[in-house]
Amino acid sequence: MCMVCGNFLDSLFTKGLLIDMGVEGLYGRSGIFEDVVERLTALITRIGKDGDAEVIRFPPGMNRKDFERSGYLKGFPQLAGTIHSFEGGDKEHATLLEKLHANVDWTDSQEITDVALMPAACYPLYPVVARRGALPKTGGLYDIYSYCFRHEPSRDPGRMQMFRQREYVRIGTPEQVVAFRELWLQRAQEMIALLEMPFALEVANDPFFGRAGRMMAASQRDQELKFELLIRIDSPENKPTACISFNYHQDHFGANWGIKNEEGATAHTACVGFGMERCTLALFKTHGLDVDLWPHGVRDALWG
Amino acid sequence: MIEAIRALISEHGRLPVPVDSLDDSQDLYASGLTSFAAVQLMLALEDHFEVEFPETMLNRRSFASITAIKTCIEELVPKSAAA
Structure with missing residues (x-):
């Protein structure tokens, strides 16, 4: 943190890591910032390479009809673009x-x-997988990476309006997707430990809209469908920020899109999502704004 | 009240089985009630009984069975109106 001005966002601007565009949550990124993002996503690829995931890159916009059918507007009308x-x-x-x-x-x-605009990186994947027909016996594993948009202007650098999500998405039987989420709960903790950042793992809920949303959120928590890995960045409430999330959607997307397993049952889905800007900001917050001064272990993990 | 709750579940619960086949104490989620359908049911119950579920009741337990719903509604409906 900048000891002179005291505000993390301002210190990121001053250092030139982020570039102010005059709108809260909309920033340019410097070469150094982007280098860290790229090193992080390469590290995630190394950790996930044994899964032989199918790589798919979508643009930061999706088919509006698919977006409407996805159910996003039921839960998050306030965030949609x-x-x-x-x-x-x-x-x-x-x-x-x-x-x-x-x-x-x-x-x-x-x-x-x-x-x-893309609400979450995996949203366009489900209709694509559904159109291919029934999954093979092994199910599907996908490597997804996209800019996303959420309408929530904020001075919290960890709450951008346009940011990138790197995801692995598993589609298959309930046993396959639950095992996938367990695997990544472990892997992500090991990854953040490697990057020498203090973190907490907590049961969480999505920011569903309105009173109906409070019920959805309570239901999500009751069933432990969402976990978040939190690292301290600079939230206004001084709470740690969710940098990685682990989501078990049960058959929500499978039923909505008609994704079937080999034997014809509705597929279950889960995803692990890395907030790339948040993970990057957490590194700058934890280890300082000068990447050359980061601990050797962290530099080795990223640039080694 | 049970009959009204059953009718609302039938209309809004989108269960894969007929409501008549369920006992009052049977787990509605295990019977196929989804989170989205539970929200629709909650809103329909509020409309019908002219109540508003407080934050403390906006959870899965409140809608876990017909009996659980009845217990919530009885707590919310003024005694005179429920009689």
């Missing part, structure tokens, strides 16, 4: 420019497009 674009002719264009010039709302000629 959709892409709108200009629809009209010369007359509407002139009106748009007039309004823009007059500094009044110009967006009434914007129409929703077929693209929604």
Whole structure:
């Protein structure tokens, strides 16, 4: 932490690791910041390489119809983002420019497009897997990495509006996906220990919206469907920040998308998600803003 | 009250089995009640009985069986209205 200004976000700006874009939670990244992100994702790949996961990279937008069918708007309408674009002719264009010039709302000629911003990196995977037909007996294992969007502007550098999630997703029988989550609960703890960061592992819930959401959250906790690995970054409540999450969706996505196991039963799914910016920020918070001064063990794990 | 609860479960619970086949004490989640359907059922119960489930009741236990739901509703509905 910067001992002069005392604020972690400001010290990241001052050091040039993050670049202020004038919107809370929307930042440029420096070469050094990106190098750490890349080294971290390479470390995750090394840890997960024995699984022979299928690598799929989606763009940071997904099919809006798939997004609508995913159920995301039931749980998180407050976080969702959709892409709108200009629809009209010369007359509407002139009106748009007039309004823009007059500094009044110009967006009434914007129409929703077929693209929604990625809410979580694994969301477009499920319809893709469903369209391929029944899974093989071994199920499926996927390596996913994408920018995501969540509408929650904040001065907390650990709560960006646009950030990257690296995920491994397991789809198969309940036994296969539960075993996968157990494996990654262990692996992730070993990884963070290797990076010499103090952490806690806790039962957690997603930030479901409204009163119905409180019931969803309580249900998720009761069943221990979500765990989070927390590391101290700089949250306003001075609580540690969830940097890695371990999610067992039961048959939620399998039933929604009609994903079937070899014998025709609805597939279960689970994912481990690494918040790449959060993990990177945790390293800077724990070991300081100068990567050359990080402990040897940490440097070896990342650059070794 | 039990009949009204059963009717609401039938309408909103999206169970794979008929509600009539369930005992009052049977585990609704084990019978196929999903978390999403439990939320829909909760909202329907609030509408029907004109109550609002407090935070402490917004959990799985409150909706785990027909008896559990009845216990919650009885706690929330004023005595005169329930009579």
